Amino acid sequence: MSDDPGNKANKPDSDPGDTPPPKPKRRLPRWARWTLEGLVFVAALLAVQAWMGPDLPDGEIPGMAVETIEGEQLTLGGPADEPTVVVFWATWCGYCDLEMPWLVDLVDDHRVITVAMQSGDAATVRAHMRENDLEKLPVINDPDGQIASSLGVNVTPTFLFFDQTGRVAHSTTGLTSPWGVRLRMWWMNRAAE
Structure with a gap:
């Protein structure tokens, strides 16, 4: 190894053995993802229906x-x-x-x-x-x-x-x-x- 300060091989933090492996991403189980997606879909559907719904008069409507x-x-x-x-x-x-x-x-x-x-x-x-x-x-x-x-x-x-x-x-x-x-x-x- 060379004593050159620009050489990355001389730096202790560049040793591949010193870096911990990346943590695996935690994924939701498939049923939980589907449930969550279903709830988001239903919420969006209800919001659109409420937005599109008629602006109804309050109370009893006279005949x-x-x-x-x-x-x-x-x-x-x-x-x-x-x-x-x-x-x-x-x-x-x-x-x-x-x-x-x-x-x-x-x-x-x-x-x-x-x-x-x-x-x-x-x-x-x-x-x-x-x-x-x-x-x-x-x-x-x-x-x-x-x-x-x-x-x-x-x-x-x-x-x-x-x-x-x-x-x-x-x-x-x-x-x-x-x-x-x-x-x-x-x-x-x-x-x-």
Whole structure:
């Protein structure tokens, strides 16, 4: 070895045997990572739903007299004999096309009212209902979106769940599941007993 001070071989800290091996990084078990990722995903999904959700009026919503495209008189909001789900949809909404068929089955067991939002005149909405075998659903036409706007709805599909007092107990927007809607309706029926 040389006595040259610039020579790294002369420095005691350059000996490879003196440096400790790097500590291995601790990794979470796979199940813990998946659980954590799932929780982050659910939190993000709930945050987006809350952000997209309607800006609902507080308390009971006064009953609003409306007429279906078939001429039946209904009341949106206000006290009712049973909980009600009001679904805002549009003929041009792809998600709505996925959800409307199972709403036909839901109408057998629960009070369901649908509102066709900015979908044209009554004849256009009626034709859409007929073409898609949805005639069983009561439909209110909201061609200019005034009904939706009065309830803070600006996204389709939007589900508003009214309890028997006329208060919006739950709401959701976007794609939802039949069992999720049935569960909310079951819960509101149980709460009313």
